[in-house]
Amino acid sequence: MRLTDTQVQQFHEEGYLVFENLIRGDKLKAYQDLFDELVERGRTLSIGSPHWSFEFNEDHEPIPGFLHKIQGVCVVEPKVLDLAQEPEILDRVQSLVGPDIDVFGTKFFPKLPNGGTSVHWHQDNFYFGTNTNRIVSCGIYLQDADRENGCLRVVPKSHLSQAIVEHHRRQGAHGSWTEVDESKAVDMAVPAGTVVFFSSNLLHGTYENRSDRPRYSTAWHYIPADLPLERFPRGGYEDRHIVRGD
Numbered sequence: 536m537r538l539t540d541t542q543v544q545q546f547h548e549e550g551y552l553v554f555e556n557l558i559r560g561d562k563l564k565a566y567q568d569l570f571d572e573l574v575e576r577g578r579t580l581s582i583g584s585p586h587w588s589f590e591f592n593e594d595h596e597p598i599p600g601f602l603h604k605i606q607g608v609c610v611v612e613p614k615v616l617d618l619a620q621e622p623e624i625l626d627r628v629q630s631l632v633g634p635d636i637d638v639f640g641t642k643f644f645p646k647l648p649n650g651g652t653s654v655h656w657h658q659d660n661f662y663f664g665t666n667t668n669r670i671v672s673c674g675i676y677l678q679d680a681d682r683e684n685g686c687l688r689v690v691p692k693s694h695l696s697q698a699i700v701e702h703h704r705r706q707g708a709h710g711s712w713t714e715v716d717e718s719k720a721v722d723m724a725v726p727a728g729t730v731v732f733f734s735s736n737l738l739h740g741t742y743e744n745r746s747d748r749p750r751y752s753t754a755w756h757y758i759p760a761d762l763p764l765e766r767f768p769r770g771g772y773e774d775r776h777i778v779r780g781d
Protein backbone atom coordinates (compact mmCIF):
# COMPACT_ATOMS: atom_id res chain seq x y z
CA MET A 536 0.00 0.00 0.00
CA ARG A 537 1.29 3.43 -0.94
CA LEU A 538 1.02 6.36 1.45
CA THR A 539 -1.95 8.68 1.13
CA ASP A 540 -1.27 12.33 0.29
CA THR A 541 -2.20 13.17 3.89
CA GLN A 542 0.44 10.74 5.22
CA VAL A 543 3.10 12.16 2.89
CA GLN A 544 2.19 15.66 4.07
CA GLN A 545 2.29 14.55 7.70
CA PHE A 546 5.76 13.04 7.21
CA HIS A 547 7.06 16.29 5.74
CA GLU A 548 5.38 18.51 8.35
CA GLU A 549 5.90 16.51 11.56
CA GLY A 550 8.99 14.56 10.52
CA TYR A 551 7.67 11.08 11.23
CA LEU A 552 4.95 8.48 10.62
CA VAL A 553 3.92 5.47 12.73
CA PHE A 554 2.38 2.24 11.41
CA GLU A 555 1.27 0.05 14.27
CA ASN A 556 1.25 -3.76 13.86
CA LEU A 557 2.45 -3.63 10.25
CA ILE A 558 4.38 -6.91 10.69
CA ARG A 559 2.10 -9.53 12.24
CA GLY A 560 1.45 -13.18 13.08
CA ASP A 561 3.82 -15.92 11.88
CA LYS A 562 5.99 -13.43 10.05
CA LEU A 563 6.59 -11.40 13.19
CA LYS A 564 7.30 -14.59 15.14
CA ALA A 565 9.83 -15.75 12.52
CA TYR A 566 11.73 -12.46 12.74
CA GLN A 567 11.64 -12.53 16.56
CA ASP A 568 13.14 -16.06 16.44
CA LEU A 569 15.85 -14.88 14.05
CA PHE A 570 16.82 -12.08 16.45
CA ASP A 571 16.69 -14.48 19.42
CA GLU A 572 19.37 -16.52 17.62
CA LEU A 573 21.54 -13.42 17.19
CA VAL A 574 21.19 -12.55 20.87
CA GLU A 575 22.25 -16.12 21.70
CA ARG A 576 25.31 -15.80 19.43
CA GLY A 577 26.18 -12.56 21.23
CA ARG A 578 26.27 -14.32 24.60
CA THR A 579 29.48 -16.19 23.79
CA LEU A 580 31.15 -13.85 21.30
CA SER A 581 34.46 -12.23 22.16
CA ILE A 582 34.66 -8.50 22.76
CA GLY A 583 36.04 -6.79 19.67
CA SER A 584 34.26 -8.97 17.11
CA PRO A 585 33.53 -6.79 14.06
CA HIS A 586 29.89 -5.54 13.91
CA TRP A 587 29.09 -6.56 17.52
CA SER A 588 29.19 -4.15 20.46
CA PHE A 589 28.40 -4.66 24.11
CA GLU A 590 27.01 -2.57 26.96
CA PHE A 591 29.52 -0.93 29.28
CA ASN A 592 29.94 -1.47 33.01
CA GLU A 593 30.49 1.37 35.51
CA ASP A 594 34.20 1.41 34.64
CA HIS A 595 33.31 1.95 30.97
CA GLU A 596 34.43 -1.55 30.01
CA PRO A 597 32.35 -3.77 27.69
CA ILE A 598 30.40 -6.51 29.46
CA PRO A 599 30.85 -9.89 27.70
CA GLY A 600 27.52 -11.35 26.52
CA PHE A 601 25.49 -8.17 27.20
CA LEU A 602 24.81 -7.27 23.57
CA HIS A 603 24.27 -3.59 22.76
CA LYS A 604 24.11 -3.52 18.95
CA ILE A 605 24.90 -5.35 15.75
CA GLN A 606 26.02 -2.67 13.31
CA GLY A 607 25.58 -4.02 9.78
CA VAL A 608 23.09 -6.68 10.86
CA CYS A 609 22.19 -7.40 7.21
CA VAL A 610 25.85 -8.21 6.55
CA VAL A 611 26.10 -10.46 9.62
CA GLU A 612 22.75 -12.17 8.90
CA PRO A 613 21.49 -11.65 5.32
CA LYS A 614 18.01 -13.00 6.25
CA VAL A 615 17.40 -9.69 8.03
CA LEU A 616 17.41 -8.05 4.60
CA ASP A 617 14.04 -9.78 4.01
CA LEU A 618 12.61 -7.59 6.75
CA ALA A 619 14.07 -4.45 5.17
CA GLN A 620 12.42 -5.56 1.91
CA GLU A 621 8.96 -6.41 3.23
CA PRO A 622 6.52 -5.05 0.61
CA GLU A 623 4.36 -3.53 3.39
CA ILE A 624 7.34 -1.35 4.24
CA LEU A 625 8.88 -0.72 0.82
CA ASP A 626 5.58 0.24 -0.82
CA ARG A 627 5.23 2.98 1.74
CA VAL A 628 8.89 4.02 1.53
CA GLN A 629 8.49 4.35 -2.23
CA SER A 630 5.96 7.15 -1.73
CA LEU A 631 8.69 9.17 -0.01
CA VAL A 632 11.88 8.04 -1.72
CA GLY A 633 10.82 7.13 -5.27
CA PRO A 634 11.03 3.80 -7.16
CA ASP A 635 14.78 3.11 -6.91
CA ILE A 636 15.60 2.45 -3.27
CA ASP A 637 18.71 1.40 -1.35
CA VAL A 638 18.96 0.68 2.36
CA PHE A 639 22.12 1.32 4.38
CA GLY A 640 23.37 1.44 7.97
CA THR A 641 21.43 -1.61 9.17
CA LYS A 642 21.35 -2.05 12.94
CA PHE A 643 19.84 -4.43 15.45
CA PHE A 644 19.34 -3.24 19.03
CA PRO A 645 18.23 -6.02 21.41
CA LYS A 646 17.94 -3.52 24.28
CA LEU A 647 18.27 -6.31 26.79
CA PRO A 648 16.56 -6.19 30.22
CA ASN A 649 17.96 -4.19 33.13
CA GLY A 650 20.25 -1.69 31.44
CA GLY A 651 20.09 -2.30 27.68
CA THR A 652 20.54 0.87 25.62
CA SER A 653 20.27 1.90 22.00
CA VAL A 654 20.61 5.63 21.25
CA HIS A 655 20.48 8.97 23.04
CA TRP A 656 19.33 12.24 21.44
CA HIS A 657 20.73 12.75 17.95
CA GLN A 658 20.03 13.38 14.29
CA ASP A 659 20.94 10.55 11.94
CA ASN A 660 22.29 13.02 9.40
CA PHE A 661 25.00 14.02 11.87
CA TYR A 662 26.45 10.55 11.24
CA PHE A 663 25.85 10.72 7.50
CA GLY A 664 27.63 14.05 6.91
CA THR A 665 24.65 15.62 5.13
CA ASN A 666 21.46 17.54 5.84
CA THR A 667 19.46 16.11 2.96
CA ASN A 668 15.77 15.54 3.56
CA ARG A 669 15.69 12.66 1.07
CA ILE A 670 16.75 9.89 3.49
CA VAL A 671 13.99 8.09 5.42
CA SER A 672 15.09 6.43 8.65
CA CYS A 673 13.07 3.43 9.76
CA GLY A 674 12.69 1.78 13.17
CA ILE A 675 10.96 -1.59 13.42
CA TYR A 676 9.84 -2.68 16.89
CA LEU A 677 9.75 -6.48 17.13
CA GLN A 678 8.44 -6.38 20.69
CA ASP A 679 6.09 -4.07 22.56
CA ALA A 680 7.99 -0.87 23.39
CA ASP A 681 7.14 1.52 26.20
CA ARG A 682 8.84 3.97 28.57
CA GLU A 683 10.02 1.22 30.89
CA ASN A 684 11.76 -0.94 28.29
CA GLY A 685 13.11 1.98 26.29
CA CYS A 686 10.76 3.23 23.58
CA LEU A 687 11.67 5.75 20.91
CA ARG A 688 11.17 9.48 21.55
CA VAL A 689 11.06 12.19 18.89
CA VAL A 690 10.93 15.97 18.76
CA PRO A 691 8.22 16.68 16.17
CA LYS A 692 9.11 19.26 13.48
CA SER A 693 12.76 19.40 14.59
CA HIS A 694 13.77 18.39 11.05
CA LEU A 695 12.28 21.48 9.47
CA SER A 696 15.26 23.84 9.75
CA GLN A 697 17.60 21.18 8.28
CA ALA A 698 20.24 22.43 10.75
CA ILE A 699 22.53 19.78 12.20
CA VAL A 700 23.15 20.55 15.88
CA GLU A 701 26.35 19.83 17.83
CA HIS A 702 26.83 16.28 19.06
CA HIS A 703 29.36 15.24 21.72
CA ARG A 704 31.04 12.00 22.70
CA ARG A 705 30.34 10.91 26.27
CA GLN A 706 32.58 8.62 28.28
CA GLY A 707 30.95 5.28 28.90
CA ALA A 708 28.39 5.67 26.12
CA HIS A 709 28.41 4.46 22.55
CA GLY A 710 28.15 7.23 19.95
CA SER A 711 27.90 11.03 19.98
CA TRP A 712 24.79 12.66 21.32
CA THR A 713 23.10 16.00 21.94
CA GLU A 714 20.50 17.45 24.34
CA VAL A 715 16.99 18.64 23.59
CA ASP A 716 14.16 20.40 25.37
CA GLU A 717 12.44 17.20 26.48
CA SER A 718 9.16 19.04 27.12
CA LYS A 719 8.82 19.10 23.32
CA ALA A 720 9.42 15.34 22.94
CA VAL A 721 6.80 12.72 22.16
CA ASP A 722 7.16 9.16 23.51
CA MET A 723 6.42 6.43 21.03
CA ALA A 724 4.99 3.54 23.04
CA VAL A 725 4.03 1.03 20.35
CA PRO A 726 2.99 -2.63 20.04
CA ALA A 727 5.19 -5.34 18.52
CA GLY A 728 5.31 -5.22 14.73
CA THR A 729 5.20 -1.42 14.54
CA VAL A 730 7.20 0.40 11.86
CA VAL A 731 8.20 4.05 12.33
CA PHE A 732 9.53 6.28 9.53
CA PHE A 733 11.29 9.50 10.38
CA SER A 734 13.32 12.17 8.65
CA SER A 735 17.07 11.71 8.99
CA ASN A 736 17.15 15.34 10.21
CA LEU A 737 14.69 14.64 13.06
CA LEU A 738 15.97 14.83 16.64
CA HIS A 739 15.24 11.52 18.33
CA GLY A 740 16.42 9.41 21.24
CA THR A 741 15.26 6.60 23.50
CA TYR A 742 14.93 5.66 27.13
CA GLU A 743 17.22 3.07 28.65
CA ASN A 744 15.63 -0.33 29.33
CA ARG A 745 14.90 -0.37 33.08
CA SER A 746 12.45 -3.26 32.85
CA ASP A 747 12.91 -7.02 32.99
CA ARG A 748 11.74 -7.36 29.36
CA PRO A 749 13.88 -7.01 26.23
CA ARG A 750 12.99 -4.54 23.46
CA TYR A 751 14.22 -5.82 20.11
CA SER A 752 14.30 -3.31 17.29
CA THR A 753 16.02 -2.65 14.02
CA ALA A 754 17.01 0.74 12.63
CA TRP A 755 18.15 1.52 9.08
CA HIS A 756 17.85 4.15 6.39
CA TYR A 757 16.19 4.17 2.97
CA ILE A 758 17.86 6.35 0.38
CA PRO A 759 17.05 7.15 -3.25
CA ALA A 760 19.52 5.19 -5.39
CA ASP A 761 20.69 8.35 -7.16
CA LEU A 762 21.55 10.31 -4.00
CA PRO A 763 25.32 10.52 -3.65
CA LEU A 764 26.41 9.99 -0.06
CA GLU A 765 30.18 10.22 0.29
CA ARG A 766 30.45 8.18 3.51
CA PHE A 767 28.17 5.37 2.30
CA PRO A 768 28.61 5.14 -1.48
CA ARG A 769 26.64 2.68 -3.55
CA GLY A 770 28.94 -0.21 -4.44
CA GLY A 771 31.62 1.06 -2.06
CA TYR A 772 30.12 0.26 1.33
CA GLU A 773 29.27 -3.28 2.34
CA ASP A 774 26.16 -2.35 4.33
CA ARG A 775 24.40 -0.53 1.49
CA HIS A 776 21.94 -2.78 -0.38
CA ILE A 777 19.68 -2.30 -3.39
CA VAL A 778 16.17 -3.18 -2.18
CA ARG A 779 13.93 -2.00 -5.03
CA GLY A 780 14.37 -0.90 -8.66
CA ASP A 781 17.75 -0.11 -10.17
Ligand SMILES: O=C(O)CCC(=O)C(=O)O
Nearest residue numbers: 644653654674687741754
Ligand atom coordinates in the same frame (compact mmCIF):
# COMPACT_ATOMS: atom_id res chain seq x y z
O1 LIG B 1 16.45 2.29 19.32
C1 LIG B 1 15.59 2.99 18.80
O2 LIG B 1 14.40 2.95 19.14
C2 LIG B 1 15.93 3.97 17.71
C3 LIG B 1 17.26 3.74 17.06
C4 LIG B 1 17.60 4.87 16.17
O3 LIG B 1 16.80 5.72 15.97
C5 LIG B 1 18.89 5.03 15.53
O4 LIG B 1 19.67 4.05 15.46
O5 LIG B 1 19.18 6.14 15.07
